[in-house]
Amino acid sequence: MIISLLVGLILCAVFLLYGSNKHQHLYAKPLPKYCKWLGLLFISSALYIATLQFSGVAVLLSWLMVSMLCLVILPSVIFFSKVKK
Numbered sequence: 001m002i003i004s005l006l007v008g009l010i011l012c013a014v015f016l017l018y019g020s021n022k023h024q025h026l027y028a029k030p031l032p033k034y035c036k037w038l039g040l041l042f043i044s045s046a047l048y049i050a051t052l053q054f055s056g057v058a059v060l061l062s063w064l065m066v067s068m069l070c071l072v073i074l075p076s077v078i079f080f081s082k083v084k085k
Contacts, residue, residue: 002053010066025082
């Protein structure tokens with residue numbers, strides 16, 4: 001259950017961080033600046049929750065792996081879904 005919360009927080013944080021970037025292609029206009037701070041808060045809370053679930057290096061490894069995976073997949077999916085055939 002906690003792992004689902006961890007992945008959900010990271011996924012929401014990635015959407016907020018990507019949506020608040022001025023170079024994003026998800027929305028017509030970028031999200032407000034407070035969404036960037038909210039995304040950073042979600043990422044930080046996900047790291048804290050990971051420390052409760054895992055121990056030692058497993059915390060950093062799982063947190064970084066899920067964060068990097070989401071940060072790569074989200075823009076790629078958006079880019080390839082907008083490509084017209």
